[in-house]
Amino acid sequence: MFPESVKTIFKKPSQIPLQIIPLGGLDGIGKNMQVIRYGDDILVIDAGMMFPDETLPGIDKVIANMTYIRENKDKVRAVILTHGHEDHIGALSFLYDEINAPLYATKLTMGLAESKLRGNQKKQVKKHIVTPRQRVTIGAFEVEFIQVNHSIPDGVGLAIRTPVGMMVHSGDFKIDHTPIDGKMIDLNRFAELGDEGVMVFLSDSTNADEPGFTLSEKVVGETFEREIQQAEGRIIIAMFASNIHRIQSAIDASLKYGRKFAVLGKSIEESVEISRKIGYLHYPEEAKLNFEQMQKAAPNTITILTTGSQGEPMSALNKMARNEYKHLKISPQDTIVISAIPIPGNEKAVGRNVDCLFRLGANVVYEAESDVHVSGHAKQEELKMLLHLVKPNYFIPVHGEYRHLKYHARLAESMGIPSDHIFLAENGDVMEFTPHRARKAGKVKGGSVLVDGLGRVEDQDTVLQERRMLANEGVVSLTMVMSSRENRVLTTPLVKTKGCVYVKESQELIAKLETATRQRLTQQIEKGITENKQLRKDLQQFTRDFLYDQTHRNPIVLVAIIDIASTDNKKNEGAE
Numbered sequence: 001m002f003p004e005s006v007k008t009i010f011k012k013p014s015q016i017p018l019q020i021i022p023l024g025g026l027d028g029i030g031k032n033m034q035v036i037r038y039g040d041d042i043l044v045i046d047a048g049m050m051f052p053d054e055t056l057p058g059i060d061k062v063i064a065n066m067t068y069i070r071e072n073k074d075k076v077r078a079v080i081l082t083h084g085h086e087d088h089i090g091a092l093s094f095l096y097d098e099i100n101a102p103l104y105a106t107k108l109t110m111g112l113a114e115s116k117l118r119g120n121q122k123k124q125v126k127k128h129i130v131t132p133r134q135r136v137t138i139g140a141f142e143v144e145f146i147q148v149n150h151s152i153p154d155g156v157g158l159a160i161r162t163p164v165g166m167m168v169h170s171g172d173f174k175i176d177h178t179p180i181d182g183k184m185i186d187l188n189r190f191a192e193l194g195d196e197g198v199m200v201f202l203s204d205s206t207n208a209d210e211p212g213f214t215l216s217e218k219v220v221g222e223t224f225e226r227e228i229q230q231a232e233g234r235i236i237i238a239m240f241a242s243n244i245h246r247i248q249s250a251i252d253a254s255l256k257y258g259r260k261f262a263v264l265g266k267s268i269e270e271s272v273e274i275s276r277k278i279g280y281l282h283y284p285e286e287a288k289l290n291f292e293q294m295q296k297a298a299p300n301t302i303t304i305l306t307t308g309s310q311g312e313p314m315s316a317l318n319k320m321a322r323n324e325y326k327h328l329k330i331s332p333q334d335t336i337v338i339s340a341i342p343i344p345g346n347e348k349a350v351g352r353n354v355d356c357l358f359r360l361g362a363n364v365v366y367e368a369e370s371d372v373h374v375s376g377h378a379k380q381e382e383l384k385m386l387l388h389l390v391k392p393n394y395f396i397p398v399h400g401e402y403r404h405l406k407y408h409a410r411l412a413e414s415m416g417i418p419s420d421h422i423f424l425a426e427n428g429d430v431m432e433f434t435p436h437r438a439r440k441a442g443k444v445k446g447g448s449v450l451v452d453g454l455g456r457v458e459d460q461d462t463v464l465q466e467r468r469m470l471a472n473e474g475v476v477s478l479t480m481v482m483s484s485r486e487n488r489v490l491t492t493p494l495v496k497t498k499g500c501v502y503v504k505e506s507q508e509l510i511a512k513l514e515t516a517t518r519q520r521l522t523q524q525i526e527k528g529i530t531e532n533k534q535l536r537k538d539l540q541q542f543t544r545d546f547l548y549d550q551t552h553r554n555p556i557v558l559v560a561i562i563d564i565a566s567t568d569n570k571k572n573e574g575a576e
Contacts, residue, residue: 017432018164020200023446024048024064025399026427029206029343030087031448032399033064033095034169038162041139042075044101045158045169046082049090051310051343052450060451063091064427066098067445073099077139081105082171083155084112085242092116094451102126104136106145106154111274112242132156132186146193147186148173151217151243151376153280157190164434165199168390172204172399174214174378175385180221180245181280187389194391200433201392205400206377208408213381215374220339221249223371228253231363233299233333235259238309238317239340241267244275246339247305251283254303260287262294264306264316264328272305291327299333309340311349321356332361339372380411387415394438396423396431474499477558478517478543484530485565493517500547500555509550516546521561535561 025032030050036043050062132147144159158169275281308317319325342350397408428446481491536559543557
């Protein structure tokens with residue numbers, strides 16, 4: 001079963017457990033990341049991100065906590081990617097800030113992954129392009145890649161052979177009998193692995209609460225054709241930038257009805273260029289218009305592909321909906337197709353965009369009324385089919401909200417897997433497997449890390465609490481001048497407010513605050529308190545109490561006290 005190098009690494013392999021440690025992907029849709037460890041060998045599967053919701057003001061993305069990887073970076077033998085969606089590769093640059101290990105991925109996934117790596121990472125990371133049914137030996141592991149269907153080409157599942165047994169990971173998948181690229185999920189190989197004997201199976205749970213089968217991606221292509229054929233003006237299609245199958249369907253439908261296409265948005269432009277370069281998108285060169293050509297084209301001769309299907313604030317579609325996109329104005333002749341369903345947490349933003357586009361007179365086609373989106377994830381009957389083929393001894397549902405994991409666990413039990421062989425895990429759980437037993441063996445640091453720009457927000461509770469206070473309560477600043485030499489306050493406080501009270505209607509309140517804070521500072525100085533930090537802290541709490549008593553609001557209070565005696569001393573020291 002194993003190469004000789006694998007067999008001889010450990011004299012007593014049965015005494016060393018296989019550890020499976022999910023660091024992300026078990027508390028929502030996104031930031032998927034699993035650690036597989038045997039002895040001193042670690043594999044990292046995927047490095048994804050999650051989109052922030054409205055409870056995370058100012059946050060750009062959410063990634064898995066990588067403390068465990070950082071602490072064991074010398075043991076990481078490889079990073080393996082199952083496919084190229086953001087929720088599986090969006091944190092890749094942050095992972096490679098911590099480690100230096102080879103990267104394994106299929107051709108398209110590798111192309112998209114390279115765009116995520118920063119600066120020297122692109123040169124330093126050793127990359128291996130793999131193909132379905134290929135096997136590679138990495139430390140104590142032999143990894144085999146298995147073709148699956150998803151909403152992006154080149155998705156794979158994994159069979160990982162270890163000295164204590166085989167682990168199978170489904171990757172994100174569905175069973176599509178009419179895939180756009182003609183490549184069906186390799187059910188035969190999953191069945192062969194099941195016959196060989198699978199110790200533990202990790203499987204995608206995203207649609208585990210939905211009965212039946214997921215529709216084929218071909219359905220969306222048929223909808224595109226219908227809408228493009230009927231449209232009198234421009235067609236604008238918003239979708240995920242990485243949904244290459246759907247981009248191809250939109251291009252094919254446009255060409256069929258005499259339209260050329262243009263692309264708006266950096267991420268989708270990048271996906272189109274990468275995919276065409278490596279042969280995963282096909283269209284004549286002249287079919288793609290640049291920005292100037294798009295602006296000059298007759299409305300009924302063009303399709304515009306863009307992002308913004310999730311109501312992203314800075315996306316082109318969002319700016320169009322607000323009538324703030326100066327290069328393109330929505331007209332009543334336009335047809336807008338939103339080819340996605342809202343990720344949980346994005347429903348309000350997507351709904352606002354739809355409303356705004358309707359107000360501008362456009363015909364808006366979205367998932368609630370038309371087959372403009374099908375999922376890339378298996379529903380219950382497909383999940384049961386794969387469970388039947390793989391026949392695992394132990395089962396771990398992954399990728400989803402807790403309810404999805406729970407539904408998937410119930411499905412597994414209905415397929416004959418004993419309940420004590422099913423692990424409903426949380427991020428950070430350490431699950432150990434030997435040929436004779438399996439157990440939860442502890443916990444490592446899990447949870448989320450928030451990304452703000454290029455930095456990570458480590459003190460999440462404090463930062464988010466302050467941002468929410470700013471959003472809900474506003475901010476009040478006070479600037480005062482005193483002289484510790486003369487023991488007196490020299491000026492009336494300068495009070496400024498943002499988002500706390502309406503200034504024009506609150507002049508009396510502000511005047512009271514000015515008087516009260518000056519009196520308070522004078523009292524403290526007369527008591528002999530002149531240390532600046534202590535005075536600021538006291539005045540800050542006094543102002544908070546005063547404002548709550550007067551307004552029942554709790555704004556952030558900023559206090560600056562300028563001591564001219566200290567300023568004079570510094571000038572004198574400089575003169576000397």
